[in-house]
Amino acid sequence: MATYLYQTFSRWPLLPRIFFMAVFSIILFGFVIHLVEPKTFPSTFDGIWWAIITASTVGYGDYTPHTTAGRLVGILLILVGASFLSSYFATLATTAINTQNTLKQGKSLYIGKKQTLIIGWNERSRDVINQLIQLKNEAQIVLIDDSLTENPFPGMHVHFIKGKPFYDHVLTKANAKSAELLLVTADQNTPEYQADMNTILTLIAVKGINPEVHSIVEILTAEHVLNAERAGADEIIQTNKQTSYVMMNSILAHGMASSLLIMLNQLKGSSLKFISVDRDWMDRPFNEISRILSEQRVMLLGYKRGENSIVNPPPDDKIHLNDQLLVISD
Structure with a gap:
Protein backbone atom coordinates (compact mmCIF):
# COMPACT_ATOMS: atom_id res chain seq x y z
CA MET A 1 0.00 0.00 0.00
CA GLN A 105 7.62 30.70 -28.96
CA GLY A 106 4.44 29.19 -30.42
CA LYS A 107 4.52 25.90 -28.51
CA SER A 108 1.40 26.40 -26.41
CA LEU A 109 -2.04 24.88 -27.10
CA TYR A 110 -4.89 27.24 -28.01
CA ILE A 111 -8.06 26.37 -26.06
CA GLY A 112 -10.50 29.04 -27.30
CA LYS A 113 -13.29 28.68 -29.87
CA LYS A 114 -14.63 30.55 -32.92
CA GLN A 115 -11.18 31.93 -33.67
CA THR A 116 -9.90 33.33 -36.95
CA LEU A 117 -7.16 31.02 -38.21
CA ILE A 118 -4.52 32.82 -40.30
CA ILE A 119 -1.88 30.76 -42.10
CA GLY A 120 1.47 32.27 -43.08
CA TRP A 121 3.40 35.34 -41.96
CA ASN A 122 3.97 38.12 -44.49
CA GLU A 123 3.03 41.76 -45.04
CA ARG A 124 -0.49 40.78 -46.11
CA SER A 125 -1.22 38.74 -43.00
CA ARG A 126 0.38 41.49 -40.85
CA ASP A 127 -2.01 44.10 -42.31
CA VAL A 128 -5.02 41.79 -41.94
CA ILE A 129 -4.22 41.12 -38.27
CA ASN A 130 -3.63 44.81 -37.55
CA GLN A 131 -6.98 45.76 -39.09
CA LEU A 132 -8.84 42.93 -37.32
CA ILE A 133 -7.42 44.05 -33.98
CA GLN A 134 -8.52 47.66 -34.61
CA LEU A 135 -11.96 46.78 -35.98
CA LYS A 136 -12.76 43.99 -33.52
CA ASN A 137 -11.12 44.50 -30.14
CA GLU A 138 -12.21 41.07 -28.91
CA ALA A 139 -11.27 39.19 -32.10
CA GLN A 140 -9.48 35.92 -31.29
CA ILE A 141 -6.76 35.25 -33.86
CA VAL A 142 -4.52 32.21 -34.21
CA LEU A 143 -1.47 32.66 -36.44
CA ILE A 144 0.32 29.56 -37.77
CA ASP A 145 3.74 29.96 -39.34
CA ASP A 146 6.96 27.95 -39.55
CA SER A 147 9.40 30.78 -40.23
CA LEU A 148 8.75 32.91 -37.13
CA THR A 149 10.68 32.31 -33.90
CA GLU A 150 8.25 34.16 -31.62
CA ASN A 151 4.84 35.81 -31.55
CA PRO A 152 4.95 39.07 -33.59
CA PHE A 153 1.92 40.40 -31.64
CA PRO A 154 2.75 39.83 -27.93
CA GLY A 155 0.17 41.03 -25.45
CA MET A 156 -2.67 41.15 -28.00
CA HIS A 157 -5.47 38.76 -28.97
CA VAL A 158 -3.10 36.80 -31.23
CA HIS A 159 -2.06 33.25 -30.33
CA PHE A 160 0.99 32.07 -32.25
CA ILE A 161 1.57 28.42 -33.25
CA LYS A 162 4.92 27.51 -34.78
CA GLY A 163 4.86 24.74 -37.36
CA LYS A 164 3.76 23.66 -40.82
CA PRO A 165 -0.02 24.15 -41.14
CA PHE A 166 -0.73 20.90 -42.97
CA TYR A 167 0.40 18.69 -40.06
CA ASP A 168 -2.30 17.35 -37.74
CA HIS A 169 -0.39 18.02 -34.51
CA VAL A 170 0.03 21.69 -35.48
CA LEU A 171 -3.67 22.08 -36.34
CA THR A 172 -4.56 20.33 -33.09
CA LYS A 173 -2.48 22.88 -31.16
CA ALA A 174 -4.38 25.64 -32.98
CA ASN A 175 -7.73 23.95 -32.12
CA ALA A 176 -8.61 24.14 -35.82
CA LYS A 177 -11.78 22.07 -35.30
CA SER A 178 -13.33 25.08 -33.50
CA ALA A 179 -12.18 27.77 -35.95
CA GLU A 180 -14.84 30.02 -37.46
CA LEU A 181 -12.82 31.46 -40.34
CA LEU A 182 -9.70 30.35 -42.19
CA LEU A 183 -7.37 32.61 -44.19
CA VAL A 184 -4.49 30.94 -46.05
CA THR A 185 -1.91 33.33 -47.50
CA ALA A 186 0.53 32.18 -50.18
CA ASP A 187 4.21 31.80 -49.34
CA GLN A 188 5.85 34.13 -51.83
CA ASN A 189 9.34 32.96 -50.82
CA THR A 190 8.74 29.74 -52.76
CA PRO A 191 7.95 29.24 -56.47
CA GLU A 192 4.34 30.14 -57.24
CA TYR A 193 3.38 26.62 -58.31
CA GLN A 194 4.80 25.14 -55.07
CA ALA A 195 3.20 27.88 -52.97
CA ASP A 196 -0.23 27.08 -54.44
CA MET A 197 0.22 23.36 -53.79
CA ASN A 198 1.08 24.10 -50.14
CA THR A 199 -1.98 26.37 -49.88
CA ILE A 200 -4.29 23.65 -51.24
CA LEU A 201 -2.69 21.00 -49.01
CA THR A 202 -3.27 23.25 -45.98
CA LEU A 203 -6.88 23.84 -47.04
CA ILE A 204 -7.50 20.09 -47.35
CA ALA A 205 -5.94 19.46 -43.93
CA VAL A 206 -8.05 22.11 -42.17
CA LYS A 207 -11.27 21.16 -44.01
CA GLY A 208 -10.67 17.55 -43.01
CA ILE A 209 -10.72 18.59 -39.34
CA ASN A 210 -13.36 21.32 -39.63
CA PRO A 211 -15.55 21.02 -42.78
CA GLU A 212 -17.77 23.95 -41.67
CA VAL A 213 -15.03 26.58 -41.45
CA HIS A 214 -15.40 29.47 -43.91
CA SER A 215 -12.19 29.38 -45.93
CA ILE A 216 -10.48 32.18 -47.86
CA VAL A 217 -7.34 31.16 -49.76
CA GLU A 218 -4.79 33.10 -51.78
CA ILE A 219 -3.87 31.49 -55.10
CA LEU A 220 -1.06 32.81 -57.31
CA THR A 221 -1.47 30.74 -60.49
CA ALA A 222 -4.61 30.44 -62.61
CA GLU A 223 -4.05 26.68 -63.04
CA HIS A 224 -4.65 26.02 -59.34
CA VAL A 225 -7.89 27.98 -58.96
CA LEU A 226 -9.99 24.96 -59.93
CA ASN A 227 -8.02 22.73 -57.57
CA ALA A 228 -8.67 25.16 -54.72
CA GLU A 229 -12.39 25.04 -55.50
CA ARG A 230 -12.28 21.23 -55.50
CA ALA A 231 -10.50 21.31 -52.14
CA GLY A 232 -13.45 23.23 -50.67
CA ALA A 233 -12.35 26.87 -50.75
CA ASP A 234 -15.29 29.20 -50.09
CA GLU A 235 -13.48 32.23 -51.49
CA ILE A 236 -10.39 32.42 -53.70
CA ILE A 237 -8.20 35.50 -53.92
CA GLN A 238 -6.23 35.48 -57.18
CA THR A 239 -3.50 37.88 -56.12
CA ASN A 240 -1.64 38.11 -59.42
CA LYS A 241 -4.79 38.65 -61.49
CA GLN A 242 -6.18 41.27 -59.12
CA THR A 243 -2.86 43.10 -59.05
CA SER A 244 -2.68 43.11 -62.85
CA TYR A 245 -6.23 44.55 -63.01
CA VAL A 246 -5.22 47.38 -60.65
CA MET A 247 -2.13 48.06 -62.75
CA MET A 248 -4.16 48.14 -65.97
CA ASN A 249 -6.72 50.53 -64.44
CA SER A 250 -3.89 52.80 -63.29
CA ILE A 251 -2.47 52.80 -66.82
CA LEU A 252 -5.84 53.79 -68.27
CA ALA A 253 -6.80 56.19 -65.47
CA HIS A 254 -3.91 57.68 -63.52
CA GLY A 255 -4.33 57.66 -59.74
CA MET A 256 -6.79 54.75 -59.76
CA ALA A 257 -4.61 52.53 -57.54
CA SER A 258 -4.70 54.88 -54.55
CA SER A 259 -8.45 55.39 -54.95
CA LEU A 260 -9.06 51.63 -54.95
CA LEU A 261 -6.93 51.21 -51.83
CA ILE A 262 -8.93 53.86 -49.99
CA MET A 263 -12.20 52.24 -51.06
CA LEU A 264 -11.07 48.81 -49.83
CA ASN A 265 -9.47 49.99 -46.59
CA GLN A 266 -11.88 49.25 -43.75
CA LEU A 267 -10.14 51.81 -41.52
CA LYS A 268 -10.54 54.76 -43.91
CA GLY A 269 -14.21 55.43 -43.16
CA SER A 270 -15.77 53.66 -46.15
CA SER A 271 -15.82 50.06 -47.27
CA LEU A 272 -16.91 47.85 -50.13
CA LYS A 273 -19.33 45.18 -48.94
CA PHE A 274 -22.48 43.13 -49.61
CA ILE A 275 -25.76 43.85 -47.86
CA SER A 276 -29.01 41.89 -47.86
CA VAL A 277 -32.09 42.97 -49.79
CA ASP A 278 -34.91 44.45 -47.71
CA ARG A 279 -38.31 42.83 -48.34
CA ASP A 280 -39.70 46.23 -49.38
CA TRP A 281 -37.15 46.36 -52.21
CA MET A 282 -38.11 43.00 -53.72
CA ASP A 283 -38.81 43.16 -57.48
CA ARG A 284 -38.10 46.90 -57.58
CA PRO A 285 -35.74 48.25 -60.28
CA PHE A 286 -32.05 48.77 -59.61
CA ASN A 287 -32.13 52.56 -60.11
CA GLU A 288 -34.97 53.00 -57.60
CA ILE A 289 -33.11 51.07 -54.89
CA SER A 290 -29.99 53.08 -55.75
CA ARG A 291 -31.88 56.32 -55.00
CA ILE A 292 -33.16 54.94 -51.69
CA LEU A 293 -29.66 53.93 -50.60
CA SER A 294 -28.08 57.20 -51.74
CA GLU A 295 -30.29 59.04 -49.21
CA GLN A 296 -28.53 56.96 -46.55
CA ARG A 297 -25.08 57.87 -47.95
CA VAL A 298 -24.70 54.37 -49.41
CA MET A 299 -23.62 53.95 -53.03
CA LEU A 300 -25.05 50.96 -54.90
CA LEU A 301 -22.63 49.47 -57.44
CA GLY A 302 -24.27 46.18 -58.40
CA TYR A 303 -25.57 42.92 -57.03
CA LYS A 304 -24.68 39.27 -56.61
CA ARG A 305 -27.17 36.60 -57.71
CA GLY A 306 -26.05 33.09 -56.89
CA GLU A 307 -22.47 32.77 -58.13
CA ASN A 308 -22.77 35.67 -60.57
CA SER A 309 -21.87 39.26 -59.72
CA ILE A 310 -23.28 42.06 -61.87
CA VAL A 311 -21.69 45.52 -61.62
CA ASN A 312 -23.46 48.60 -63.05
CA PRO A 313 -26.48 46.66 -64.37
CA PRO A 314 -29.24 48.21 -66.52
CA PRO A 315 -31.34 50.68 -64.46
CA ASP A 316 -34.54 48.66 -64.90
CA ASP A 317 -33.05 45.35 -63.65
CA LYS A 318 -35.38 43.90 -61.01
CA ILE A 319 -33.79 43.02 -57.65
CA HIS A 320 -34.70 39.67 -56.06
CA LEU A 321 -35.06 38.97 -52.36
CA ASN A 322 -32.11 36.54 -52.24
CA ASP A 323 -29.72 38.89 -54.06
CA GLN A 324 -26.77 40.50 -52.30
CA LEU A 325 -26.27 44.21 -53.00
CA LEU A 326 -22.74 45.44 -53.63
CA VAL A 327 -22.34 48.85 -51.99
CA ILE A 328 -19.80 51.37 -50.74
CA SER A 329 -20.76 52.45 -47.26
CA ASP A 330 -19.37 53.88 -44.04
Whole structure:
Protein backbone atom coordinates (compact mmCIF):
# COMPACT_ATOMS: atom_id res chain seq x y z
CA MET A 1 0.00 0.00 0.00
CA ALA A 2 2.78 2.41 0.95
CA THR A 3 4.65 1.58 -2.26
CA TYR A 4 1.52 2.23 -4.33
CA LEU A 5 0.94 5.59 -2.61
CA TYR A 6 4.58 6.58 -3.14
CA GLN A 7 4.46 5.64 -6.82
CA THR A 8 1.21 7.57 -7.29
CA PHE A 9 2.64 10.60 -5.52
CA SER A 10 5.86 10.45 -7.58
CA ARG A 11 3.79 10.72 -10.79
CA TRP A 12 2.31 14.06 -9.74
CA PRO A 13 3.65 17.18 -11.49
CA LEU A 14 6.57 18.81 -9.66
CA LEU A 15 4.71 21.94 -8.52
CA PRO A 16 1.81 20.12 -6.76
CA ARG A 17 4.29 17.70 -5.14
CA ILE A 18 6.40 20.48 -3.62
CA PHE A 19 3.26 22.37 -2.53
CA PHE A 20 1.87 19.25 -0.85
CA MET A 21 5.15 18.58 1.00
CA ALA A 22 5.37 22.22 2.16
CA VAL A 23 1.79 22.18 3.49
CA PHE A 24 2.26 18.77 5.09
CA SER A 25 5.47 19.83 6.88
CA ILE A 26 3.87 23.05 8.19
CA ILE A 27 0.83 21.16 9.55
CA LEU A 28 3.09 18.47 11.07
CA PHE A 29 5.37 20.97 12.82
CA GLY A 30 2.40 23.04 13.95
CA PHE A 31 0.92 19.94 15.62
CA VAL A 32 4.27 18.91 17.16
CA ILE A 33 4.99 22.34 18.65
CA HIS A 34 1.51 22.33 20.21
CA LEU A 35 2.33 18.99 21.88
CA VAL A 36 5.79 20.12 23.02
CA GLU A 37 4.74 23.53 24.40
CA PRO A 38 0.96 23.47 25.02
CA LYS A 39 1.09 26.59 27.22
CA THR A 40 2.86 28.73 24.60
CA PHE A 41 0.80 27.26 21.75
CA PRO A 42 -2.70 26.62 23.22
CA SER A 43 -4.13 25.12 20.02
CA THR A 44 -2.96 23.28 16.91
CA PHE A 45 -4.01 26.28 14.82
CA ASP A 46 -1.67 28.52 16.84
CA GLY A 47 1.11 26.03 16.13
CA ILE A 48 0.31 26.00 12.40
CA TRP A 49 0.26 29.81 12.37
CA TRP A 50 3.71 29.87 14.01
CA ALA A 51 4.99 27.25 11.54
CA ILE A 52 3.80 29.29 8.52
CA ILE A 53 5.35 32.53 9.83
CA THR A 54 8.62 30.77 10.73
CA ALA A 55 8.95 28.75 7.52
CA SER A 56 8.26 31.84 5.40
CA THR A 57 10.98 33.71 7.37
CA VAL A 58 8.54 36.52 8.24
CA GLY A 59 8.89 36.03 12.01
CA TYR A 60 6.26 38.23 13.68
CA GLY A 61 7.40 37.09 17.14
CA ASP A 62 3.87 36.73 18.54
CA TYR A 63 4.58 33.03 19.23
CA THR A 64 8.06 31.92 20.33
CA PRO A 65 9.14 28.53 21.77
CA HIS A 66 10.74 28.84 25.21
CA THR A 67 11.99 25.30 25.88
CA THR A 68 14.98 23.54 24.38
CA ALA A 69 12.70 20.94 22.79
CA GLY A 70 10.53 23.68 21.27
CA ARG A 71 13.56 25.46 19.86
CA LEU A 72 14.84 22.21 18.34
CA VAL A 73 11.45 21.82 16.64
CA GLY A 74 11.86 25.39 15.33
CA ILE A 75 15.33 24.60 13.97
CA LEU A 76 14.03 21.51 12.17
CA LEU A 77 11.12 23.55 10.77
CA ILE A 78 13.51 26.15 9.35
CA LEU A 79 15.72 23.44 7.82
CA VAL A 80 12.86 21.40 6.37
CA GLY A 81 9.79 23.62 5.97
CA ALA A 82 11.57 26.73 4.73
CA SER A 83 13.41 24.69 2.08
CA PHE A 84 10.12 23.28 0.81
CA LEU A 85 8.52 26.75 0.68
CA SER A 86 11.55 28.24 -1.07
CA SER A 87 11.52 25.37 -3.57
CA TYR A 88 7.79 25.86 -4.15
CA PHE A 89 8.05 29.58 -4.92
CA ALA A 90 11.16 29.06 -7.05
CA THR A 91 9.40 26.32 -9.00
CA LEU A 92 6.29 28.49 -9.31
CA ALA A 93 8.35 31.34 -10.78
CA THR A 94 10.18 28.96 -13.12
CA THR A 95 6.88 27.44 -14.28
CA ALA A 96 5.42 30.90 -14.95
CA ILE A 97 8.49 31.91 -16.99
CA ASN A 98 8.48 28.63 -18.93
CA THR A 99 4.77 29.02 -19.65
CA GLN A 100 5.34 32.56 -20.91
CA ASN A 101 8.25 31.44 -23.10
CA THR A 102 6.24 28.51 -24.44
CA LEU A 103 3.39 30.86 -25.36
CA LYS A 104 5.77 33.36 -26.95
CA GLN A 105 7.62 30.70 -28.96
CA GLY A 106 4.44 29.19 -30.42
CA LYS A 107 4.52 25.90 -28.51
CA SER A 108 1.40 26.40 -26.41
CA LEU A 109 -2.04 24.88 -27.10
CA TYR A 110 -4.89 27.24 -28.01
CA ILE A 111 -8.06 26.37 -26.06
CA GLY A 112 -10.50 29.04 -27.30
CA LYS A 113 -13.29 28.68 -29.87
CA LYS A 114 -14.63 30.55 -32.92
CA GLN A 115 -11.18 31.93 -33.67
CA THR A 116 -9.90 33.33 -36.95
CA LEU A 117 -7.16 31.02 -38.21
CA ILE A 118 -4.52 32.82 -40.30
CA ILE A 119 -1.88 30.76 -42.10
CA GLY A 120 1.47 32.27 -43.08
CA TRP A 121 3.40 35.34 -41.96
CA ASN A 122 3.97 38.12 -44.49
CA GLU A 123 3.03 41.76 -45.04
CA ARG A 124 -0.49 40.78 -46.11
CA SER A 125 -1.22 38.74 -43.00
CA ARG A 126 0.38 41.49 -40.85
CA ASP A 127 -2.01 44.10 -42.31
CA VAL A 128 -5.02 41.79 -41.94
CA ILE A 129 -4.22 41.12 -38.27
CA ASN A 130 -3.63 44.81 -37.55
CA GLN A 131 -6.98 45.76 -39.09
CA LEU A 132 -8.84 42.93 -37.32
CA ILE A 133 -7.42 44.05 -33.98
CA GLN A 134 -8.52 47.66 -34.61
CA LEU A 135 -11.96 46.78 -35.98
CA LYS A 136 -12.76 43.99 -33.52
CA ASN A 137 -11.12 44.50 -30.14
CA GLU A 138 -12.21 41.07 -28.91
CA ALA A 139 -11.27 39.19 -32.10
CA GLN A 140 -9.48 35.92 -31.29
CA ILE A 141 -6.76 35.25 -33.86
CA VAL A 142 -4.52 32.21 -34.21
CA LEU A 143 -1.47 32.66 -36.44
CA ILE A 144 0.32 29.56 -37.77
CA ASP A 145 3.74 29.96 -39.34
CA ASP A 146 6.96 27.95 -39.55
CA SER A 147 9.40 30.78 -40.23
CA LEU A 148 8.75 32.91 -37.13
CA THR A 149 10.68 32.31 -33.90
CA GLU A 150 8.25 34.16 -31.62
CA ASN A 151 4.84 35.81 -31.55
CA PRO A 152 4.95 39.07 -33.59
CA PHE A 153 1.92 40.40 -31.64
CA PRO A 154 2.75 39.83 -27.93
CA GLY A 155 0.17 41.03 -25.45
CA MET A 156 -2.67 41.15 -28.00
CA HIS A 157 -5.47 38.76 -28.97
CA VAL A 158 -3.10 36.80 -31.23
CA HIS A 159 -2.06 33.25 -30.33
CA PHE A 160 0.99 32.07 -32.25
CA ILE A 161 1.57 28.42 -33.25
CA LYS A 162 4.92 27.51 -34.78
CA GLY A 163 4.86 24.74 -37.36
CA LYS A 164 3.76 23.66 -40.82
CA PRO A 165 -0.02 24.15 -41.14
CA PHE A 166 -0.73 20.90 -42.97
CA TYR A 167 0.40 18.69 -40.06
CA ASP A 168 -2.30 17.35 -37.74
CA HIS A 169 -0.39 18.02 -34.51
CA VAL A 170 0.03 21.69 -35.48
CA LEU A 171 -3.67 22.08 -36.34
CA THR A 172 -4.56 20.33 -33.09
CA LYS A 173 -2.48 22.88 -31.16
CA ALA A 174 -4.38 25.64 -32.98
CA ASN A 175 -7.73 23.95 -32.12
CA ALA A 176 -8.61 24.14 -35.82
CA LYS A 177 -11.78 22.07 -35.30
CA SER A 178 -13.33 25.08 -33.50
CA ALA A 179 -12.18 27.77 -35.95
CA GLU A 180 -14.84 30.02 -37.46
CA LEU A 181 -12.82 31.46 -40.34
CA LEU A 182 -9.70 30.35 -42.19
CA LEU A 183 -7.37 32.61 -44.19
CA VAL A 184 -4.49 30.94 -46.05
CA THR A 185 -1.91 33.33 -47.50
CA ALA A 186 0.53 32.18 -50.18
CA ASP A 187 4.21 31.80 -49.34
CA GLN A 188 5.85 34.13 -51.83
CA ASN A 189 9.34 32.96 -50.82
CA THR A 190 8.74 29.74 -52.76
CA PRO A 191 7.95 29.24 -56.47
CA GLU A 192 4.34 30.14 -57.24
CA TYR A 193 3.38 26.62 -58.31
CA GLN A 194 4.80 25.14 -55.07
CA ALA A 195 3.20 27.88 -52.97
CA ASP A 196 -0.23 27.08 -54.44
CA MET A 197 0.22 23.36 -53.79
CA ASN A 198 1.08 24.10 -50.14
CA THR A 199 -1.98 26.37 -49.88
CA ILE A 200 -4.29 23.65 -51.24
CA LEU A 201 -2.69 21.00 -49.01
CA THR A 202 -3.27 23.25 -45.98
CA LEU A 203 -6.88 23.84 -47.04
CA ILE A 204 -7.50 20.09 -47.35
CA ALA A 205 -5.94 19.46 -43.93
CA VAL A 206 -8.05 22.11 -42.17
CA LYS A 207 -11.27 21.16 -44.01
CA GLY A 208 -10.67 17.55 -43.01
CA ILE A 209 -10.72 18.59 -39.34
CA ASN A 210 -13.36 21.32 -39.63
CA PRO A 211 -15.55 21.02 -42.78
CA GLU A 212 -17.77 23.95 -41.67
CA VAL A 213 -15.03 26.58 -41.45
CA HIS A 214 -15.40 29.47 -43.91
CA SER A 215 -12.19 29.38 -45.93
CA ILE A 216 -10.48 32.18 -47.86
CA VAL A 217 -7.34 31.16 -49.76
CA GLU A 218 -4.79 33.10 -51.78
CA ILE A 219 -3.87 31.49 -55.10
CA LEU A 220 -1.06 32.81 -57.31
CA THR A 221 -1.47 30.74 -60.49
CA ALA A 222 -4.61 30.44 -62.61
CA GLU A 223 -4.05 26.68 -63.04
CA HIS A 224 -4.65 26.02 -59.34
CA VAL A 225 -7.89 27.98 -58.96
CA LEU A 226 -9.99 24.96 -59.93
CA ASN A 227 -8.02 22.73 -57.57
CA ALA A 228 -8.67 25.16 -54.72
CA GLU A 229 -12.39 25.04 -55.50
CA ARG A 230 -12.28 21.23 -55.50
CA ALA A 231 -10.50 21.31 -52.14
CA GLY A 232 -13.45 23.23 -50.67
CA ALA A 233 -12.35 26.87 -50.75
CA ASP A 234 -15.29 29.20 -50.09
CA GLU A 235 -13.48 32.23 -51.49
CA ILE A 236 -10.39 32.42 -53.70
CA ILE A 237 -8.20 35.50 -53.92
CA GLN A 238 -6.23 35.48 -57.18
CA THR A 239 -3.50 37.88 -56.12
CA ASN A 240 -1.64 38.11 -59.42
CA LYS A 241 -4.79 38.65 -61.49
CA GLN A 242 -6.18 41.27 -59.12
CA THR A 243 -2.86 43.10 -59.05
CA SER A 244 -2.68 43.11 -62.85
CA TYR A 245 -6.23 44.55 -63.01
CA VAL A 246 -5.22 47.38 -60.65
CA MET A 247 -2.13 48.06 -62.75
CA MET A 248 -4.16 48.14 -65.97
CA ASN A 249 -6.72 50.53 -64.44
CA SER A 250 -3.89 52.80 -63.29
CA ILE A 251 -2.47 52.80 -66.82
CA LEU A 252 -5.84 53.79 -68.27
CA ALA A 253 -6.80 56.19 -65.47
CA HIS A 254 -3.91 57.68 -63.52
CA GLY A 255 -4.33 57.66 -59.74
CA MET A 256 -6.79 54.75 -59.76
CA ALA A 257 -4.61 52.53 -57.54
CA SER A 258 -4.70 54.88 -54.55
CA SER A 259 -8.45 55.39 -54.95
CA LEU A 260 -9.06 51.63 -54.95
CA LEU A 261 -6.93 51.21 -51.83
CA ILE A 262 -8.93 53.86 -49.99
CA MET A 263 -12.20 52.24 -51.06
CA LEU A 264 -11.07 48.81 -49.83
CA ASN A 265 -9.47 49.99 -46.59
CA GLN A 266 -11.88 49.25 -43.75
CA LEU A 267 -10.14 51.81 -41.52
CA LYS A 268 -10.54 54.76 -43.91
CA GLY A 269 -14.21 55.43 -43.16
CA SER A 270 -15.77 53.66 -46.15
CA SER A 271 -15.82 50.06 -47.27
CA LEU A 272 -16.91 47.85 -50.13
CA LYS A 273 -19.33 45.18 -48.94
CA PHE A 274 -22.48 43.13 -49.61
CA ILE A 275 -25.76 43.85 -47.86
CA SER A 276 -29.01 41.89 -47.86
CA VAL A 277 -32.09 42.97 -49.79
CA ASP A 278 -34.91 44.45 -47.71
CA ARG A 279 -38.31 42.83 -48.34
CA ASP A 280 -39.70 46.23 -49.38
CA TRP A 281 -37.15 46.36 -52.21
CA MET A 282 -38.11 43.00 -53.72
CA ASP A 283 -38.81 43.16 -57.48
CA ARG A 284 -38.10 46.90 -57.58
CA PRO A 285 -35.74 48.25 -60.28
CA PHE A 286 -32.05 48.77 -59.61
CA ASN A 287 -32.13 52.56 -60.11
CA GLU A 288 -34.97 53.00 -57.60
CA ILE A 289 -33.11 51.07 -54.89
CA SER A 290 -29.99 53.08 -55.75
CA ARG A 291 -31.88 56.32 -55.00
CA ILE A 292 -33.16 54.94 -51.69
CA LEU A 293 -29.66 53.93 -50.60
CA SER A 294 -28.08 57.20 -51.74
CA GLU A 295 -30.29 59.04 -49.21
CA GLN A 296 -28.53 56.96 -46.55
CA ARG A 297 -25.08 57.87 -47.95
CA VAL A 298 -24.70 54.37 -49.41
CA MET A 299 -23.62 53.95 -53.03
CA LEU A 300 -25.05 50.96 -54.90
CA LEU A 301 -22.63 49.47 -57.44
CA GLY A 302 -24.27 46.18 -58.40
CA TYR A 303 -25.57 42.92 -57.03
CA LYS A 304 -24.68 39.27 -56.61
CA ARG A 305 -27.17 36.60 -57.71
CA GLY A 306 -26.05 33.09 -56.89
CA GLU A 307 -22.47 32.77 -58.13
CA ASN A 308 -22.77 35.67 -60.57
CA SER A 309 -21.87 39.26 -59.72
CA ILE A 310 -23.28 42.06 -61.87
CA VAL A 311 -21.69 45.52 -61.62
CA ASN A 312 -23.46 48.60 -63.05
CA PRO A 313 -26.48 46.66 -64.37
CA PRO A 314 -29.24 48.21 -66.52
CA PRO A 315 -31.34 50.68 -64.46
CA ASP A 316 -34.54 48.66 -64.90
CA ASP A 317 -33.05 45.35 -63.65
CA LYS A 318 -35.38 43.90 -61.01
CA ILE A 319 -33.79 43.02 -57.65
CA HIS A 320 -34.70 39.67 -56.06
CA LEU A 321 -35.06 38.97 -52.36
CA ASN A 322 -32.11 36.54 -52.24
CA ASP A 323 -29.72 38.89 -54.06
CA GLN A 324 -26.77 40.50 -52.30
CA LEU A 325 -26.27 44.21 -53.00
CA LEU A 326 -22.74 45.44 -53.63
CA VAL A 327 -22.34 48.85 -51.99
CA ILE A 328 -19.80 51.37 -50.74
CA SER A 329 -20.76 52.45 -47.26
CA ASP A 330 -19.37 53.88 -44.04
